[in-house]
Amino acid sequence: MSHPGMAPVFGEVRQIAPAQYQGSLEFAMPGDWVVLIHVTLPDGRKLERQVSVPGVTAN
Amino acid sequence: MQVPGLRRLFRWRHLRTVLQIPLLIVSAAMILDGLLGPSLAPKNLATTLSWVHFRGALVLVLLCAGNFFCLACPFMLVRNVARRFFRPRLNWPQKLRNKWLSLGLFALILFCYEEFSLWSSPWWTAWLIVGYFLTVLVVDGVFKHASFCKFVCPIGQFNFVASTISPLEVKVRDLDVCELCRTKDCIRGRRAPGSGLVVIQRGCELALFQPLKVGNMDCTFCLDCVHACPHDNIGISSRMPASELMVDPRRSGIGRFSQRTDVAALAIVFSFGALLNAFGMVSPVYALESWLAGMMHVNSKAPALGVLFALFLVLEPAVLMGLAARLTQLLGGSQRALVPLAVRYTYGLVPLGFGMWLAHYSFHFLTGLYTVLPVTQSAASRVGWNWFGAPRWTLLGIPMRYVQPLEIGFLVLGLAGSLLVIHQLAESDCAERPLRAFVPWAAVSVVLWMAAMWMMFQPMDMRGTFLAG
Numbered sequence: 106m107s108h109p110g111m112a113p114v115f116g117e118v119r120q121i122a123p124a125q126y127q128g129s130l131e132f133a134m135p136g137d138w139v140v141l142i143h144v145t146l147p148d149g150r151k152l153e154r155q156v157s158v159p160g161v162t163a164n
Numbered sequence: 165m166q167v168p169g170l171r172r173l174f175r176w177r178h179l180r181t182v183l184q185i186p187l188l189i190v191s192a193a194m195i196l197d198g199l200l201g202p203s204l205a206p207k208n209l210a211t212t213l214s215w216v217h218f219r220g221a222l223v224l225v226l227l228c229a230g231n232f233f234c235l236a237c238p239f240m241l242v243r244n245v246a247r248r249f250f251r252p253r254l255n256w257p258q259k260l261r262n263k264w265l266s267l268g269l270f271a272l273i274l275f276c277y278e279e280f281s282l283w284s285s286p287w288w289t290a291w292l293i294v295g296y297f298l299t300v301l302v303v304d305g306v307f308k309h310a311s312f313c314k315f316v317c318p319i320g321q322f323n324f325v326a327s328t329i330s331p332l333e334v335k336v337r338d339l340d341v342c343e344l345c346r347t348k349d350c351i352r353g354r355r356a357p358g359s360g361l362v363v364i365q366r367g368c369e370l371a372l373f374q375p376l377k378v379g380n381m382d383c384t385f386c387l388d389c390v391h392a393c394p395h396d397n398i399g400i401s402s403r404m405p406a407s408e409l410m411v412d413p414r415r416s417g418i419g420r421f422s423q424r425t426d427v428a429a430l431a432i433v434f435s436f437g438a439l440l441n442a443f444g445m446v447s448p449v450y451a452l453e454s455w456l457a458g459m460m461h462v463n464s465k466a467p468a469l470g471v472l473f474a475l476f477l478v479l480e481p482a483v484l485m486g487l488a489a490r491l492t493q494l495l496g497g498s499q500r501a502l503v504p505l506a507v508r509y510t511y512g513l514v515p516l517g518f519g520m521w522l523a524h525y526s527f528h529f530l531t532g533l534y535t536v537l538p539v540t541q542s543a544a545s546r547v548g549w550n551w552f553g554a555p556r557w558t559l560l561g562i563p564m565r566y567v568q569p570l571e572i573g574f575l576v577l578g579l580a581g582s583l584l585v586i587h588q589l590a591e592s593d594c595a596e597r598p599l600r601a602f603v604p605w606a607a608v609s610v611v612l613w614m615a616a617m618w619m620m621f622q623p624m625d626m627r628g629t630f631l632a633g
Contacts, residue, residue: 107284108445109206109539110216110532112560135447135625137284139204155204163447163623 107137135163174400177391183236191238191293197543198290208286210293212532212539215283220529223326223522230332230400231323234313234384239300243312246301256311263321263426267433270318271477274437278444278469310369313384320384325434327380328511329405329518329581334383334390334398335374341397342375350374350389350398365392368417374398376416379408381427406581409511410588421511428507432481435510435517439616440476442524446622484611485510488604496594496601508593509605512586516609519578520616523571530570533561571620579613 106113111134118128132138137159144152173179190213198210205211222233280288303312313320327333336342347354351373354365368374368389370382377383390398412422421427443449449472456468489506492498498505538555545552583606590601 107205107281108215108528109208109212109283110528110535110561111206112531113206113557115558135623137281141204163625 106134107139132158132161135161137161171399174387175390175396180235180386181241184238184241187236188238188241191297193543195290195293197546198286198293201286201543201546203286205284205286206535207539207542208289209539209543210286210289211283212535214289214293216528216532217536219525222323223518223525224529226323226326226330227518227522228331230330231327231380231383231385234320234323235386237384239297239317240313240384240386242297243300243304246305250305252304252306252308254307256307256309256315260315262315263424263430266316266318266321267426267430269316270321270430271433271437271473273318274433274441275469275473277441279466309371310384310386314370314382321430322434324381324383325431325514326518326521327383328408329515330380331402331405332400333380333403333408334385334387335377335401335403337397337399337401339375341395345395345397347394348373349392349394354392354394367392371417373416376414378411378413378415381408381415381421382417406515406585409514409585412508412592422504422508425503425507428510431510431514431517432485433477435513435520435612436477436481438517438520438524439612439619440473442520442616442619443476445524445624446619447625448622450625484608488608491604492594492601495604496590496597498594498601500593509586509589512582512589512605513609513612515581515585516575516578516612516616519574519576519581522574522578523616523620526574527567527571530562530567531560531564534559535561568620572617575613575616575620578616579609582609582613 114130114133116128116130118126121127130140137157138161140156140158142152142154142156144154146152194210194213197208201208201210205215225232276282276292282288282292299316300312303316304310349355349365349367351367351371353363353367356362356364366388369386370384372382372389374389374393385400390400409421412420414420418424418427453465453468453472456471457463457465460467460471462468485506486502488509489502492505492509493500493502500508537559538557541552541555544550545555586605586609587598587602590598590605594601
Protein backbone atom coordinates (compact mmCIF):
# COMPACT_ATOMS: atom_id res chain seq x y z
CA MET A 106 0.00 0.00 0.00
CA SER A 107 1.29 3.48 -0.74
CA HIS A 108 0.05 4.65 2.69
CA PRO A 109 2.47 3.90 5.54
CA GLY A 110 1.21 1.73 8.35
CA MET A 111 -1.18 -0.32 6.22
CA ALA A 112 -0.98 -4.11 6.18
CA PRO A 113 1.29 -5.55 3.50
CA VAL A 114 0.40 -8.80 1.75
CA PHE A 115 2.98 -11.44 0.90
CA GLY A 116 3.21 -14.11 -1.76
CA GLU A 117 5.72 -16.45 -3.30
CA VAL A 118 6.28 -17.29 -6.95
CA ARG A 119 7.21 -20.59 -8.56
CA GLN A 120 9.10 -21.26 -11.72
CA ILE A 121 6.85 -22.29 -14.60
CA ALA A 122 9.48 -22.14 -17.34
CA PRO A 123 13.10 -21.06 -17.59
CA ALA A 124 13.26 -17.39 -16.53
CA GLN A 125 9.49 -17.32 -15.99
CA TYR A 126 7.90 -17.24 -12.57
CA GLN A 127 4.26 -17.08 -11.56
CA GLY A 128 2.50 -16.27 -8.33
CA SER A 129 -0.57 -14.52 -7.03
CA LEU A 130 -1.24 -11.74 -4.58
CA GLU A 131 -4.56 -10.78 -3.09
CA PHE A 132 -4.65 -7.03 -2.50
CA ALA A 133 -6.36 -6.50 0.83
CA MET A 134 -7.98 -3.18 -0.08
CA PRO A 135 -8.50 -0.82 -3.00
CA GLY A 136 -5.93 1.88 -3.63
CA ASP A 137 -2.40 2.39 -4.91
CA TRP A 138 -0.24 -0.68 -4.36
CA VAL A 139 3.44 -1.23 -4.84
CA VAL A 140 4.76 -4.74 -5.50
CA LEU A 141 8.26 -5.33 -4.17
CA ILE A 142 10.04 -8.28 -5.75
CA HIS A 143 12.92 -9.77 -3.79
CA VAL A 144 15.12 -12.12 -5.78
CA THR A 145 18.00 -14.30 -4.59
CA LEU A 146 20.20 -15.40 -7.45
CA PRO A 147 21.93 -18.80 -7.50
CA ASP A 148 25.23 -17.17 -6.60
CA GLY A 149 23.68 -15.59 -3.50
CA ARG A 150 23.34 -12.07 -4.82
CA LYS A 151 20.09 -10.32 -3.95
CA LEU A 152 17.98 -8.05 -6.12
CA GLU A 153 14.98 -5.89 -5.34
CA ARG A 154 12.57 -4.50 -7.91
CA GLN A 155 9.58 -2.24 -7.36
CA VAL A 156 6.44 -2.26 -9.54
CA SER A 157 3.63 0.26 -9.01
CA VAL A 158 0.06 -0.95 -9.30
CA PRO A 159 -2.00 2.24 -9.03
CA GLY A 160 -5.76 2.55 -8.75
CA VAL A 161 -6.65 -0.97 -7.60
CA THR A 162 -10.44 -1.07 -7.24
CA ALA A 163 -12.76 -3.41 -5.38
CA ASN A 164 -14.45 -6.23 -7.33
CA MET B 165 -0.11 19.47 39.33
CA GLN B 166 -0.65 17.92 42.75
CA VAL B 167 0.86 14.54 41.87
CA PRO B 168 4.12 14.12 43.84
CA GLY B 169 7.13 14.30 41.54
CA LEU B 170 5.19 15.69 38.58
CA ARG B 171 4.85 19.11 40.20
CA ARG B 172 8.59 19.31 40.59
CA LEU B 173 9.08 18.05 37.06
CA PHE B 174 6.79 20.68 35.53
CA ARG B 175 8.46 23.42 37.55
CA TRP B 176 11.88 22.37 36.26
CA ARG B 177 13.07 25.18 33.96
CA HIS B 178 14.72 22.87 31.45
CA LEU B 179 11.82 20.47 31.03
CA ARG B 180 10.72 22.00 27.74
CA THR B 181 14.18 21.89 26.21
CA VAL B 182 14.68 18.30 27.34
CA LEU B 183 11.41 17.33 25.62
CA GLN B 184 12.20 19.36 22.50
CA ILE B 185 15.69 17.96 21.83
CA PRO B 186 14.56 14.36 21.04
CA LEU B 187 11.80 15.67 18.79
CA LEU B 188 14.29 17.92 16.99
CA ILE B 189 16.59 14.92 16.41
CA VAL B 190 13.65 12.87 15.13
CA SER B 191 12.60 15.77 12.85
CA ALA B 192 16.12 15.96 11.40
CA ALA B 193 16.10 12.19 10.80
CA MET B 194 12.70 12.47 9.10
CA ILE B 195 13.92 15.27 6.82
CA LEU B 196 17.07 13.36 5.84
CA ASP B 197 15.25 10.09 5.25
CA GLY B 198 12.47 11.89 3.37
CA LEU B 199 14.93 13.56 1.01
CA LEU B 200 17.54 10.82 0.70
CA GLY B 201 15.80 7.59 1.76
CA PRO B 202 13.48 5.21 -0.07
CA SER B 203 10.71 6.72 -2.14
CA LEU B 204 8.23 4.11 -0.93
CA ALA B 205 6.25 5.74 1.88
CA PRO B 206 5.81 2.69 4.16
CA LYS B 207 9.60 2.25 4.21
CA ASN B 208 10.44 5.88 4.96
CA LEU B 209 10.73 7.57 8.36
CA ALA B 210 9.28 10.88 7.13
CA THR B 211 5.95 9.47 5.99
CA THR B 212 5.61 6.72 8.61
CA LEU B 213 6.33 8.97 11.58
CA SER B 214 4.39 11.98 10.25
CA TRP B 215 1.22 10.34 9.01
CA VAL B 216 0.94 7.30 11.29
CA HIS B 217 2.68 7.90 14.60
CA PHE B 218 2.84 11.66 15.14
CA ARG B 219 -0.82 12.30 14.29
CA GLY B 220 -2.07 9.33 16.30
CA ALA B 221 0.03 10.09 19.37
CA LEU B 222 -0.98 13.76 19.13
CA VAL B 223 -4.74 13.14 19.33
CA LEU B 224 -4.41 10.49 22.04
CA VAL B 225 -2.28 12.78 24.22
CA LEU B 226 -4.77 15.61 23.64
CA LEU B 227 -7.59 13.29 24.70
CA CYS B 228 -5.87 11.87 27.78
CA ALA B 229 -3.88 14.90 28.98
CA GLY B 230 -3.49 18.17 27.11
CA ASN B 231 -1.52 20.19 24.59
CA PHE B 232 1.83 18.61 25.46
CA PHE B 233 2.97 18.44 21.83
CA CYS B 234 3.13 22.25 21.66
CA LEU B 235 5.16 22.07 24.88
CA ALA B 236 7.66 19.76 23.15
CA CYS B 237 7.51 21.59 19.78
CA PRO B 238 10.94 21.29 18.07
CA PHE B 239 10.25 24.35 15.90
CA MET B 240 10.26 26.53 19.03
CA LEU B 241 13.62 25.15 20.12
CA VAL B 242 15.18 26.26 16.82
CA ARG B 243 13.41 29.62 17.13
CA ASN B 244 14.66 30.16 20.67
CA VAL B 245 18.23 29.42 19.60
CA ALA B 246 17.88 31.78 16.61
CA ARG B 247 16.55 34.53 18.86
CA ARG B 248 19.83 34.50 20.76
CA PHE B 249 21.40 35.95 17.63
CA PHE B 250 18.74 38.30 16.31
CA ARG B 251 15.94 40.12 18.06
CA PRO B 252 12.60 40.68 16.31
CA ARG B 253 11.59 44.33 16.23
CA LEU B 254 8.04 44.39 14.88
CA ASN B 255 4.68 43.61 16.37
CA TRP B 256 2.37 41.28 14.45
CA PRO B 257 0.14 43.44 12.18
CA GLN B 258 -3.11 44.49 13.83
CA LYS B 259 -5.24 43.33 10.88
CA LEU B 260 -3.82 39.81 11.11
CA ARG B 261 -4.43 39.40 14.83
CA ASN B 262 -7.08 36.76 14.32
CA LYS B 263 -7.38 33.15 13.18
CA TRP B 264 -8.24 33.76 9.50
CA LEU B 265 -4.68 33.28 8.21
CA SER B 266 -4.01 30.19 10.31
CA LEU B 267 -7.35 28.57 9.49
CA GLY B 268 -6.66 29.24 5.79
CA LEU B 269 -3.31 27.49 6.19
CA PHE B 270 -4.99 24.66 8.08
CA ALA B 271 -7.45 24.17 5.19
CA LEU B 272 -4.57 24.49 2.71
CA ILE B 273 -2.64 21.69 4.41
CA LEU B 274 -5.74 19.47 4.32
CA PHE B 275 -6.08 20.31 0.62
CA CYS B 276 -2.39 19.65 -0.14
CA TYR B 277 -2.58 16.36 1.75
CA GLU B 278 -5.18 15.16 -0.76
CA GLU B 279 -3.89 16.97 -3.85
CA PHE B 280 -0.28 15.81 -3.55
CA SER B 281 -1.08 12.54 -1.73
CA LEU B 282 1.36 13.61 0.96
CA TRP B 283 0.93 10.31 2.80
CA SER B 284 2.63 8.54 -0.12
CA SER B 285 5.43 11.04 -0.71
CA PRO B 286 8.45 11.07 1.62
CA TRP B 287 9.97 13.86 -0.47
CA TRP B 288 6.98 16.22 -0.14
CA THR B 289 6.60 15.32 3.53
CA ALA B 290 10.25 16.19 4.19
CA TRP B 291 9.85 19.54 2.41
CA LEU B 292 6.72 20.24 4.44
CA ILE B 293 8.78 19.85 7.63
CA VAL B 294 11.60 21.98 6.20
CA GLY B 295 9.03 24.61 5.17
CA TYR B 296 7.67 24.62 8.69
CA PHE B 297 11.10 25.29 10.21
CA LEU B 298 11.81 28.07 7.71
CA THR B 299 8.41 29.72 8.26
CA VAL B 300 8.90 29.69 12.02
CA LEU B 301 12.31 31.31 11.66
CA VAL B 302 11.05 34.00 9.27
CA VAL B 303 7.84 34.84 11.17
CA ASP B 304 9.31 34.82 14.67
CA GLY B 305 12.54 36.33 13.37
CA VAL B 306 10.65 39.40 12.19
CA PHE B 307 7.77 39.61 14.67
CA LYS B 308 7.93 39.72 18.44
CA HIS B 309 6.38 37.31 20.96
CA ALA B 310 4.91 33.99 19.77
CA SER B 311 3.36 35.36 16.58
CA PHE B 312 3.85 32.09 14.71
CA CYS B 313 2.13 29.99 17.40
CA LYS B 314 -0.80 32.33 17.90
CA PHE B 315 -1.52 33.56 14.38
CA VAL B 316 0.13 31.24 11.84
CA CYS B 317 0.78 27.64 12.94
CA PRO B 318 -1.90 25.29 11.52
CA ILE B 319 -0.85 22.41 13.79
CA GLY B 320 -1.04 24.77 16.75
CA GLN B 321 -4.58 25.83 15.82
CA PHE B 322 -5.57 22.16 15.59
CA ASN B 323 -4.07 21.60 19.04
CA PHE B 324 -5.75 24.69 20.50
CA VAL B 325 -9.21 23.62 19.34
CA ALA B 326 -8.68 19.96 20.26
CA SER B 327 -7.31 20.84 23.69
CA THR B 328 -10.64 22.44 24.62
CA ILE B 329 -11.63 18.76 25.11
CA SER B 330 -8.53 17.88 27.14
CA PRO B 331 -8.79 17.06 30.86
CA LEU B 332 -5.80 19.23 31.87
CA GLU B 333 -5.20 22.97 31.69
CA VAL B 334 -2.66 25.51 32.88
CA LYS B 335 -4.40 27.72 35.43
CA VAL B 336 -4.10 29.81 38.55
CA ARG B 337 -4.39 27.94 41.84
CA ASP B 338 -5.73 30.75 44.01
CA LEU B 339 -7.17 33.92 42.44
CA ASP B 340 -6.83 35.78 45.75
CA VAL B 341 -3.05 35.51 45.43
CA CYS B 342 -3.24 37.10 41.97
CA GLU B 343 -5.32 40.01 43.30
CA LEU B 344 -2.56 40.85 45.77
CA CYS B 345 0.19 40.39 43.15
CA ARG B 346 1.86 43.67 42.17
CA THR B 347 4.28 42.51 39.48
CA LYS B 348 2.07 40.42 37.14
CA ASP B 349 5.15 38.47 36.08
CA CYS B 350 3.01 35.77 34.46
CA ILE B 351 2.37 38.17 31.58
CA ARG B 352 5.19 40.73 31.87
CA GLY B 353 7.98 38.31 32.62
CA ARG B 354 10.19 38.15 35.68
CA ARG B 355 12.79 40.92 35.88
CA ALA B 356 16.28 40.72 37.28
CA PRO B 357 16.46 42.03 40.87
CA GLY B 358 17.45 45.68 40.95
CA SER B 359 16.79 46.12 37.23
CA GLY B 360 13.43 47.08 35.81
CA LEU B 361 14.33 46.13 32.26
CA VAL B 362 16.23 42.85 32.10
CA VAL B 363 13.79 39.92 31.74
CA ILE B 364 15.21 36.74 33.22
CA GLN B 365 12.09 34.65 32.67
CA ARG B 366 9.61 35.64 29.99
CA GLY B 367 5.89 35.71 30.68
CA CYS B 368 3.15 34.43 28.38
CA GLU B 369 4.10 35.15 24.77
CA LEU B 370 0.55 34.45 23.63
CA ALA B 371 -0.95 37.31 25.66
CA LEU B 372 -2.85 35.09 28.09
CA PHE B 373 -3.05 36.86 31.44
CA GLN B 374 -3.40 33.99 33.88
CA PRO B 375 -6.02 35.42 36.30
CA LEU B 376 -8.33 36.03 33.30
CA LYS B 377 -7.34 33.00 31.25
CA VAL B 378 -10.17 30.53 30.60
CA GLY B 379 -9.45 27.08 29.23
CA ASN B 380 -6.86 25.91 26.75
CA MET B 381 -7.52 28.02 23.65
CA ASP B 382 -4.22 29.61 22.54
CA CYS B 383 -2.27 27.93 25.36
CA THR B 384 0.85 26.07 24.20
CA PHE B 385 1.57 24.59 27.64
CA CYS B 386 5.01 26.24 27.38
CA LEU B 387 4.89 26.77 31.18
CA ASP B 388 6.58 30.19 30.93
CA CYS B 389 3.87 31.55 33.26
CA VAL B 390 4.52 28.73 35.74
CA HIS B 391 8.22 29.63 35.87
CA ALA B 392 7.57 33.40 35.93
CA CYS B 393 5.02 33.45 38.76
CA PRO B 394 6.87 34.53 41.92
CA HIS B 395 4.16 33.01 44.14
CA ASP B 396 4.18 29.47 42.70
CA ASN B 397 0.49 30.06 42.04
CA ILE B 398 0.16 28.60 38.53
CA GLY B 399 0.05 24.91 37.72
CA ILE B 400 -1.48 22.21 35.60
CA SER B 401 -4.93 21.32 36.91
CA SER B 402 -7.57 18.80 35.99
CA ARG B 403 -11.02 19.86 34.87
CA MET B 404 -14.09 18.49 33.10
CA PRO B 405 -13.24 18.01 29.40
CA ALA B 406 -15.05 20.47 27.07
CA SER B 407 -16.28 22.52 30.04
CA GLU B 408 -14.75 25.66 28.51
CA LEU B 409 -17.02 25.25 25.47
CA MET B 410 -20.13 25.42 27.65
CA VAL B 411 -19.47 28.92 28.97
CA ASP B 412 -18.82 32.25 27.30
CA PRO B 413 -16.86 34.54 29.61
CA ARG B 414 -14.41 37.18 28.38
CA ARG B 415 -11.16 35.27 27.93
CA SER B 416 -7.76 36.87 28.24
CA GLY B 417 -6.09 37.19 24.85
CA ILE B 418 -9.20 35.98 23.05
CA GLY B 419 -12.36 37.76 24.19
CA ARG B 420 -15.73 36.07 24.10
CA PHE B 421 -16.04 32.98 21.90
CA SER B 422 -19.49 34.15 20.78
CA GLN B 423 -17.96 37.33 19.36
CA ARG B 424 -15.07 35.64 17.54
CA THR B 425 -16.30 34.71 14.07
CA ASP B 426 -12.74 33.68 13.14
CA VAL B 427 -12.44 31.25 16.06
CA ALA B 428 -15.86 29.82 15.19
CA ALA B 429 -14.72 29.43 11.55
CA LEU B 430 -11.65 27.60 12.85
CA ALA B 431 -13.95 25.31 14.86
CA ILE B 432 -15.97 24.67 11.66
CA VAL B 433 -12.86 23.77 9.63
CA PHE B 434 -11.73 21.58 12.55
CA SER B 435 -15.07 19.75 12.81
CA PHE B 436 -16.09 19.45 9.16
CA GLY B 437 -12.45 19.00 8.08
CA ALA B 438 -12.34 15.90 10.28
CA LEU B 439 -15.07 14.32 8.18
CA LEU B 440 -13.56 15.53 4.92
CA ASN B 441 -10.11 14.19 5.80
CA ALA B 442 -11.59 10.79 6.64
CA PHE B 443 -13.79 10.87 3.52
CA GLY B 444 -10.57 11.21 1.50
CA MET B 445 -9.57 7.66 2.44
CA VAL B 446 -12.69 5.71 1.50
CA SER B 447 -13.79 4.41 -1.90
CA PRO B 448 -16.83 6.67 -2.55
CA VAL B 449 -14.65 9.80 -2.64
CA TYR B 450 -13.04 8.67 -5.89
CA ALA B 451 -16.38 8.08 -7.57
CA LEU B 452 -17.46 11.57 -6.48
CA GLU B 453 -14.21 13.18 -7.61
CA SER B 454 -14.38 11.42 -10.98
CA TRP B 455 -17.98 12.54 -11.43
CA LEU B 456 -17.07 16.13 -10.54
CA ALA B 457 -14.10 16.06 -12.92
CA GLY B 458 -16.38 14.76 -15.67
CA MET B 459 -18.94 17.49 -14.99
CA MET B 460 -16.23 20.14 -15.18
CA HIS B 461 -14.53 18.53 -18.20
CA VAL B 462 -11.13 18.53 -16.49
CA ASN B 463 -8.46 15.86 -16.30
CA SER B 464 -6.57 17.12 -13.26
CA LYS B 465 -7.39 16.45 -9.64
CA ALA B 466 -7.19 19.96 -8.22
CA PRO B 467 -10.45 21.49 -9.60
CA ALA B 468 -12.60 18.55 -8.46
CA LEU B 469 -10.87 18.57 -5.09
CA GLY B 470 -11.41 22.33 -4.82
CA VAL B 471 -15.14 21.89 -5.40
CA LEU B 472 -15.21 19.08 -2.83
CA PHE B 473 -13.51 21.30 -0.26
CA ALA B 474 -15.88 24.18 -1.01
CA LEU B 475 -18.85 21.82 -0.59
CA PHE B 476 -17.65 20.26 2.67
CA LEU B 477 -15.95 23.20 4.38
CA VAL B 478 -18.13 26.10 3.21
CA LEU B 479 -21.48 25.15 1.70
CA GLU B 480 -22.39 22.24 3.97
CA PRO B 481 -21.57 24.11 7.22
CA ALA B 482 -23.32 27.24 5.95
CA VAL B 483 -26.51 25.33 5.11
CA LEU B 484 -26.58 23.18 8.25
CA MET B 485 -25.60 25.94 10.66
CA GLY B 486 -27.86 28.48 8.96
CA LEU B 487 -30.85 26.17 9.15
CA ALA B 488 -30.16 25.25 12.77
CA ALA B 489 -29.72 28.91 13.76
CA ARG B 490 -32.96 29.91 12.03
CA LEU B 491 -34.85 27.07 13.74
CA THR B 492 -33.36 28.11 17.09
CA GLN B 493 -34.73 31.60 16.51
CA LEU B 494 -38.15 30.29 15.55
CA LEU B 495 -38.52 27.47 18.07
CA GLY B 496 -36.41 28.65 20.97
CA GLY B 497 -37.27 32.32 20.69
CA SER B 498 -33.65 33.35 20.83
CA GLN B 499 -33.21 37.09 20.44
CA ARG B 500 -29.75 36.82 18.89
CA ALA B 501 -29.20 37.56 15.21
CA LEU B 502 -28.59 34.63 12.87
CA VAL B 503 -24.79 34.83 12.55
CA PRO B 504 -24.01 35.42 16.27
CA LEU B 505 -26.37 32.56 17.09
CA ALA B 506 -24.58 30.22 14.64
CA VAL B 507 -21.20 31.37 15.99
CA ARG B 508 -22.26 30.60 19.55
CA TYR B 509 -23.43 27.05 18.84
CA THR B 510 -20.59 26.19 16.43
CA TYR B 511 -18.37 25.32 19.40
CA GLY B 512 -20.83 22.55 20.26
CA LEU B 513 -19.59 20.60 17.22
CA VAL B 514 -15.98 20.54 18.41
CA PRO B 515 -16.30 17.33 20.52
CA LEU B 516 -17.83 15.49 17.57
CA GLY B 517 -15.09 16.77 15.26
CA PHE B 518 -12.45 15.70 17.75
CA GLY B 519 -14.12 12.27 18.00
CA MET B 520 -13.74 11.93 14.23
CA TRP B 521 -10.07 12.99 14.26
CA LEU B 522 -9.50 10.52 17.10
CA ALA B 523 -11.22 7.67 15.29
CA HIS B 524 -9.30 8.35 12.07
CA TYR B 525 -5.82 9.04 13.39
CA SER B 526 -5.89 6.43 16.16
CA PHE B 527 -6.93 3.87 13.53
CA HIS B 528 -3.71 4.46 11.56
CA PHE B 529 -1.67 4.77 14.75
CA LEU B 530 -2.89 1.58 16.39
CA THR B 531 -3.12 -0.63 13.30
CA GLY B 532 0.36 0.51 12.20
CA LEU B 533 1.85 0.90 15.69
CA TYR B 534 4.86 -1.39 15.31
CA THR B 535 5.74 -0.36 11.73
CA VAL B 536 8.04 2.25 13.25
CA LEU B 537 10.42 -0.58 14.24
CA PRO B 538 11.29 -2.00 10.79
CA VAL B 539 11.28 1.50 9.28
CA THR B 540 13.76 2.71 11.93
CA GLN B 541 15.88 -0.44 11.54
CA SER B 542 15.95 0.09 7.79
CA ALA B 543 16.87 3.79 8.13
CA ALA B 544 19.61 2.96 10.66
CA SER B 545 21.08 0.28 8.38
CA ARG B 546 21.28 2.81 5.52
CA VAL B 547 23.70 4.89 7.56
CA GLY B 548 25.66 1.82 8.59
CA TRP B 549 24.10 1.19 12.00
CA ASN B 550 23.24 -2.48 11.70
CA TRP B 551 23.04 -3.26 15.39
CA PHE B 552 19.24 -3.12 15.27
CA GLY B 553 19.20 -6.26 13.07
CA ALA B 554 17.32 -6.97 9.87
CA PRO B 555 13.94 -5.22 9.56
CA ARG B 556 10.86 -7.37 10.03
CA TRP B 557 8.39 -5.86 7.59
CA THR B 558 5.62 -8.14 8.83
CA LEU B 559 5.40 -6.16 12.07
CA LEU B 560 2.19 -4.14 11.94
CA GLY B 561 0.07 -3.19 14.93
CA ILE B 562 -3.13 -3.97 16.77
CA PRO B 563 -5.59 -6.03 14.68
CA MET B 564 -8.45 -4.10 13.10
CA ARG B 565 -11.07 -6.17 14.95
CA TYR B 566 -9.90 -4.56 18.21
CA VAL B 567 -9.40 -1.08 16.79
CA GLN B 568 -12.77 -0.70 15.07
CA PRO B 569 -14.85 -0.87 18.30
CA LEU B 570 -12.52 1.78 19.72
CA GLU B 571 -13.18 4.01 16.71
CA ILE B 572 -16.92 3.64 17.18
CA GLY B 573 -16.44 4.43 20.88
CA PHE B 574 -14.59 7.66 20.00
CA LEU B 575 -17.40 8.71 17.69
CA VAL B 576 -20.07 7.94 20.29
CA LEU B 577 -18.05 9.84 22.89
CA GLY B 578 -17.74 12.77 20.48
CA LEU B 579 -21.48 12.84 19.83
CA ALA B 580 -22.23 12.65 23.57
CA GLY B 581 -19.82 15.54 24.20
CA SER B 582 -21.39 17.66 21.48
CA LEU B 583 -24.91 17.01 22.76
CA LEU B 584 -23.81 17.92 26.29
CA VAL B 585 -22.18 21.19 25.19
CA ILE B 586 -25.14 22.15 23.00
CA HIS B 587 -27.55 21.41 25.84
CA GLN B 588 -25.59 23.64 28.20
CA LEU B 589 -25.52 26.44 25.63
CA ALA B 590 -29.26 26.05 25.01
CA GLU B 591 -29.98 26.18 28.74
CA SER B 592 -28.06 29.39 29.24
CA ASP B 593 -29.46 30.88 26.02
CA CYS B 594 -33.13 29.98 26.28
CA ALA B 595 -33.75 29.24 29.95
CA GLU B 596 -37.51 28.89 29.43
CA ARG B 597 -37.43 26.61 26.39
CA PRO B 598 -33.98 25.04 26.27
CA LEU B 599 -35.14 21.88 24.51
CA ARG B 600 -36.39 23.87 21.52
CA ALA B 601 -33.02 25.55 21.11
CA PHE B 602 -31.27 22.24 21.68
CA VAL B 603 -33.09 20.14 19.09
CA PRO B 604 -31.90 21.84 15.84
CA TRP B 605 -28.23 21.69 16.87
CA ALA B 606 -28.58 18.17 18.23
CA ALA B 607 -30.05 17.22 14.84
CA VAL B 608 -26.99 18.70 13.06
CA SER B 609 -24.71 16.73 15.38
CA VAL B 610 -26.60 13.49 14.79
CA VAL B 611 -26.53 14.00 11.00
CA LEU B 612 -22.75 14.55 11.10
CA TRP B 613 -22.29 11.61 13.44
CA MET B 614 -24.27 9.34 11.08
CA ALA B 615 -22.09 10.52 8.20
CA ALA B 616 -18.99 9.72 10.28
CA MET B 617 -20.32 6.26 11.17
CA TRP B 618 -21.15 5.58 7.52
CA MET B 619 -17.59 6.51 6.57
CA MET B 620 -16.14 4.17 9.19
CA PHE B 621 -17.81 1.22 7.50
CA GLN B 622 -16.81 2.13 3.95
CA PRO B 623 -14.00 0.15 2.30
CA MET B 624 -10.71 1.97 2.70
CA ASP B 625 -9.10 3.18 -0.49
CA MET B 626 -5.77 4.99 -0.51
CA ARG B 627 -5.31 6.36 -3.99
CA GLY B 628 -3.45 9.33 -5.34
CA THR B 629 -4.70 8.66 -8.85
CA PHE B 630 -8.48 8.78 -8.81
CA LEU B 631 -8.74 9.70 -12.48
CA ALA B 632 -6.78 6.61 -13.47
CA GLY B 633 -9.70 4.33 -12.78
